[in-house]
Amino acid sequence: MRPLNAVVAACPPSGIRRFFDIAAEMDGVISLGVGEPDFVTPWRIREAGIYALEHGYTTYTSNAGLPRLRQLICADLAVRYDVQYSADSECLITTGVSEGLDLALRVLLNPGDEVIVAEPCYVAYEPCVAFAGGVPIRVPTRWEDGFAIDPTLVEAAITPRTTAILIGSPANPTGAVQPRAVLEALVTLAERHDLYLISDEIYDRLTYDGTHTCLGALPGAHERTVLLGGFSKAYAMTGWRVGWICAPRAVAELCVRVHQYTMLCAPHISQLAAVEALSGGDADVAEMVADYDRRRRVFVKGLRELGLDCPEPGGAFYAFPSIRRSGLDSETFAERLLYTERVAVVPGSVFGPSGEGHVRCSYATALPLLEEALERIGRFLGSL
Amino acid sequence: MRQILELLERDAQLSHDTIATMTGLPVAEVAAQVQAWEAAGVIRRYKAVIDWEAADEAAQGPEDITAFIDVSVAPARTVGFDDVAERISRFVEVRSVYLVSGGHDLRCTVTGHSIRSVSDFVSQKLSTIDRVQATATHFVLKTYKRDGDAFLASEPDHRLPVTP
Numbered sequence: 405m406r407p408l409n410a411v412v413a414a415c416p417p418s419g420i421r422r423f424f425d426i427a428a429e430m431d432g433v434i435s436l437g438v439g440e441p442d443f444v445t446p447w448r449i450r451e452a453g454i455y456a457l458e459h460g461y462t463t464y465t466s467n468a469g470l471p472r473l474r475q476l477i478c479a480d481l482a483v484r485y486d487v488q489y490s491a492d493s494e495c496l497i498t499t500g501v502s503e504g505l506d507l508a509l510r511v512l513l514n515p516g517d518e519v520i521v522a523e524p525c526y527v528a529y530e531p532c533v534a535f536a537g538g539v540p541i542r543v544p545t546r547w548e549d550g551f552a553i554d555p556t557l558v559e560a561a562i563t564p565r566t567t568a569i570l571i572g573s574p575a576n577p578t579g580a581v582q583p584r585a586v587l588e589a590l591v592t593l594a595e596r597h598d599l600y601l602i603s604d605e606i607y608d609r610l611t612y613d614g615t616h617t618c619l620g621a622l623p624g625a626h627e628r629t630v631l632l633g634g635f636s637k638a639y640a641m642t643g644w645r646v647g648w649i650c651a652p653r654a655v656a657e658l659c660v661r662v663h664q665y666t667m668l669c670a671p672h673i674s675q676l677a678a679v680e681a682l683s684g685g686d687a688d689v690a691e692m693v694a695d696y697d698r699r700r701r702v703f704v705k706g707l708r709e710l711g712l713d714c715p716e717p718g719g720a721f722y723a724f725p726s727i728r729r730s731g732l733d734s735e736t737f738a739e740r741l742l743y744t745e746r747v748a749v750v751p752g753s754v755f756g757p758s759g760e761g762h763v764r765c766s767y768a769t770a771l772p773l774l775e776e777a778l779e780r781i782g783r784f785l786g787s788l
Numbered sequence: 789m790r791q792i793l794e795l796l797e798r799d800a801q802l803s804h805d806t807i808a809t810m811t812g813l814p815v816a817e818v819a820a821q822v823q824a825w826e827a828a829g830v831i832r833r834y835k836a837v838i839d840w841e842a843a844d845e846a847a848q849g850p851e852d853i854t855a856f857i858d859v860s861v862a863p864a865r866t867v868g869f870d871d872v873a874e875r876i877s878r879f880v881e882v883r884s885v886y887l888v889s890g891g892h893d894l895r896c897t898v899t900g901h902s903i904r905s906v907s908d909f910v911s912q913k914l915s916t917i918d919r920v921q922a923t924a925t926h927f928v929l930k931t932y933k934r935d936g937d938a939f940l941a942s943e944p945d946h947r948l949p950v951t952p
Contacts, residue, residue: 424950437950444943527952576952698795698810705809748950 415531419754423738427748434777436765437748439576441640441721443768445677446688449639452680456673463672467664469497469648470675476682477633477648485618487626489650496660497670497678499645501606502528503663504632507649508602509536509568511658512630517567519602522553523756524724526576526604530756538567544758547715547726551580555589562593568600569593571619574607574719577755577764581718584617591625600655601629606647609638609689611719612697620650627652637720638689639681644674696721696767699774703767706778710785721768724752728761730788738763744787745780792821793830800834839939841931854883854899854928855906858892862919869893872919881909892924903927 407413420437427433444450468474474491481487489495498504505528513519515537521529522543530540541561545551558569569590573582594601603619620629634647647670649659663669700717707714707725714725727737734751741747741763752759767774791811795802804822808815825831844851861872869887873894877885883897896914900906907925915923931939 418952420950420952424948427949433949435947435949438947439951440947442945442947701809701812702806750950 411534411537415534418527419735420527420750423742423748423750426739426742430742430746433742433746433748434769434773434780435748436767436769436774436777437750438766438768439722440642441637441692441768442770443640443692445640445644446681448684448688449641449677449681453644453673453677456676461672461676465497465669465672465675467669468495468660469670470672470679473497473675473679473682474648476679478650480682481618481620481631481650485616485621487618487621489620489631490653493653494656495648495650496656496663497675498634498647498649498663499667499670500636501604501632501634501647503667504634504647504649504659505529505532505602505604506536507659507662508630508632508651508655509533509538510662511655512568512600512602513538514567516565518563518565520558520561520566520569522558522571524551524577524752524759524762525570525756526572527754529570529572533570539565541566542756544756545578545580546758547578547713547724547762550715551575551578551724552583553586553590555586555593558590559593562597562599566597566599568602570602570604572604572606573619574611574616574717576607576720577722577750577752577759577762578715578724579717579720579722580715580724581611581613581616584622587617587619588622591619591622594628595624599628601625602632603629604632606632606634607637607720608633610693610696610721612693612700613716613718616719630655635678635681638692639678640692641674641677641681644671644677646670646674646678699767699769699771702771703765703774703778706775707765707781710778710782712781712785721766723765723767724759724762725765726761727763730785732788734760734763741781741784745784747777747780747784789821792818793825796822796831796834837935837937839931841939852899852901853903853906854897854931855910856926856928857896857898857910857914858924858926859894859896859914859920860922861893862921863893864919872917875917876914879909879913881906881913892922 474495478489478491478495509532513536518539518541519533520543521540522545533540543557543561545553601619608616620626620631631650636642704714704723712725714723717723730737734753738749738751749763749765752762792807795807804815804819808818840852861869863869873885876882876896881898883899886895888895898906910923910925
């Protein structure tokens with residue numbers, strides 16, 4: 405047979421997959437390995453989805469997505485972050501941030517262009533850069549710095565081929581929130597070297613200490629920022645697959661062009677449910693965020709009491725404790741913890757080399773289970 | 789501080805320790821505050837939320853009967869409806885009493901072991917109170933939700949055990 409695409413074939417499968425396969429076979433597992441909310445979509449949103457289905461909204465929408473939804477997204481960004489995007493020409497609805505990221509990279513990159521990625525980072529960033537013909541360039545971050553990006557390291561990594569810097573804040577897997585000063589420094593770098601900024605802000609509403617800084621709202625950032633957001637995390641809508649891109653007109657136009665040929669449109673029913681999510685007020689989001697925050701405090705304190713250094717996660721729903729004192733590498737730690745105590749965590753190494761020595765624990769899990777998991781992890785540490 | 793009450797209202801079994809961690813307050817402060825609320829009657833007592841229909845089925849026990857009773861009362865000078873409402877509230881059979889707008893004045897919840905015992909209570913005790921002019925009794929046939937707790941089958945967790 406003829407060889408398959410070399411870039412795709414060279415991309416290793418996600419390290420998360422292996423743990424899924426093991427955990428799925430076992431009984432009595434407490435999973436802290438889940439990258440999605442443990443809430444079900446709020447009923448008012450589900451009800452809107454049911455209504456949409458009953459009334460036959462089962463067709464395509466325009467490529468860019470329902471105008472009403474784009475208007476609501478732009479209005480919401482204007483209110484929360486004081487940033488202006490045109491619903492007509494600078495916003496499109498995607499099937500989740502996953503598609504948004506893919507579109508942004510395809511539109512921004514020419515073959516061989518480099519994208520600077522601060523790691524540890526979400527597992528899809530580097531493969532998506534490669535699939536778009538680009539070359540991911542890693543910049544490490546350290547837990548001693550709270551996983552804040554060091555702009556001098558970013559600048560040192562810039563070459564004539566550098567096209568964009570890709571940032572996720574609040575971050576999966578670290579829960580880190582990039583300080584405003586860091587984001588401002590990255591904007592300055594982008595201006596100086598004429599780079600684009602791709603900002604994955606899917607966790608923007610899930611911050612616990614202070615408010616979220618929207619990258620696109622920073623001075624000088626708007627014209628070179630591709631802002632990615634969605635409904636999955638804040639509204640517990642992961643399975644609906646609906647997100648959005650806000651970007652300067654020229655970029656947004658080309659994103660729509662790729663989207664119209666590859667995806668056509670995001671699911672109509674999901675878009676209508678998202679309209680309800682944004683137009684129905686924030687009470688349920690606030691309640692879920694308050695609940696994550698309470699569990700975050702209990703879980704992080706518990707990890708620290710077990711002797712695991714854990715940087716304070718300021719956002720998302722992940723803790724990323726250091727497991728160095730166990731003497732094990734993160735993969736062995738996660739595997740042994742799963743086999744002996746039936747607690748599933750994700751080894752930090754799957755998120756990049758700087759994730760080694762850590763494991764990702766999702767606290768989007770019921771409080772009694774978190775407490776039980778802490779007990780089991782303590783027993784595991786004691787057995788080493 | 790209000791946050792502590794909201795937490796306890798949702799889960800009265802939370803320890804002071806856990807509440808302190810969740811709110812970022814010192815444990816001693818949480819304990820002192822809860823004690824003060826208990827003493828002042830802000831926190832009346834702690835109790836479980838029970839789905840009696842499920843419980844009776846499981847324990848094969850007798851089903852309690854609940855009825856909403858709308859009561860029309862002739863108001864009196866200086867006290868309005870208060871004295872009648874207080875008299876009604878004192879009966880152990882009465883679970884709740886509200887002054888409401890609309891066609892009647894008071895809405896009460898009454899429980900008993902049988903339809904007979906509830907209707908006897910209404911006709912012999914409630915209706916005979918001075919200035920009670922009329923009552924309308926609505927027996928509860930099935931409880932779907934009470935005080936924010938929906939008695940529905942819990943939704944299974946459909947998430948995969950490990951996801952990105």
